[in-house]
Amino acid sequence: MSKRLMLITQNIAEAYTQQIKELAPDFEVIVGKDKEIWEPYAKEAEIVVGWKKDLEKLSLVEDSNLRWIQSWSAGVNSMPLSTLSEKGIVLTSANGVHAYPISETIFALMLGLTRKIHTYVKQQQQKKWHHAQMNLEIHGKIIGIIGVGEIGKETARIAKAFRMNVMGVRHSGKPTDNVDEMFTPDRLHEVLPKCDYVVITLPLTEETERMFGVEEFNSMKKSAFLINIGRGEVIVENELVQALQENVIAGAGLDVFTKEPLEENSPLWGMENVIITPHTSGSTEHYTKRVIEDIFVPNLKHYINGEKNLKNLVDYQKGY
Known part of the structure; x- marks a missing residue:
């Protein structure tokens, strides 16, 4: 045989x-x-x-x-x-398989934006010594994790080391360790206005496609940072660009995009309040x-x- x-x-x-x-x-x-x-x-x-x-x-x-x-x-x-x-x-x-490397990237992006590391790297290249009005810290802030799977759970665990308050959104609404409050997706707009950091770890499905657009960005704090390591199509990209340009939100750390590689003419490349990584958050x-x-x-x-x-x-x- x-x-x-x-x-x-x-x-x-x-x-x-x-x-x-x-x-x-x-x-x-x-x-x-x-x-x-x-x-x-x-x-x-x-x-x-x-x-x-x-x-x-x-x-x-x-x-x-x-x-x-x-x-x-x-x-x-x-x-x-x-x-x-x-x-x-x-x-x-x-x-x-990605829980450790992606959660590390999430915090690299959050800390980079908070402590203006990306700004200082640019200044280093210019041999420029400037404070850049850096005055934020991550400790004690509120993080909203949109999609609490394995990556979201590891992100929540690390967030507790920074004494953060963790809010989660997952399909089942089932509680889990290190998440202080859990919500179902239909309550997303209750979560967004409270968060200092909104972290998207969602897969791309019919339900999640274009889930974040102008309405969601307007619901967020003007001081909030958005992190997306899920899928680019979860965000309406041109509406995110507008929100960033008009300071509707403070900034974004983006590893995924609607079209990859990100097109050279995208305004995102040149934004001071954006950190871009080339879909590498899961690399390990x-x-x-x-x-x-x-x-x-x-x-x-x-x-x-x-x-x-x-x-x-x-x-x-x-x-x-």
């Missing part, structure tokens, strides 16, 4: 490959990021680790063997979710280790045993 087939469309250490082969002896395991390595096997693969756009036309054909996809990313909005749902293909995400030296060891290997054990309690199982109706 021919072996079942697993594709890992990433370059991983040989030790991980051997561990996976030992856990799944009935599978032939094909490993490699280059398309020519995995493309010939796409139609026969039962398990795919790391989705590639080209796999859609290769793996989602009528007589495909595909049963389970382990996404290499936390976000799955760019994947053909409706087709996967129709075909009954199980999808698990890499949700949680430990990425592969966390995806393989914390998510895929435990899920593979369950899958082989016919168990359905997979970690990070995507709900197709919710889109995450």
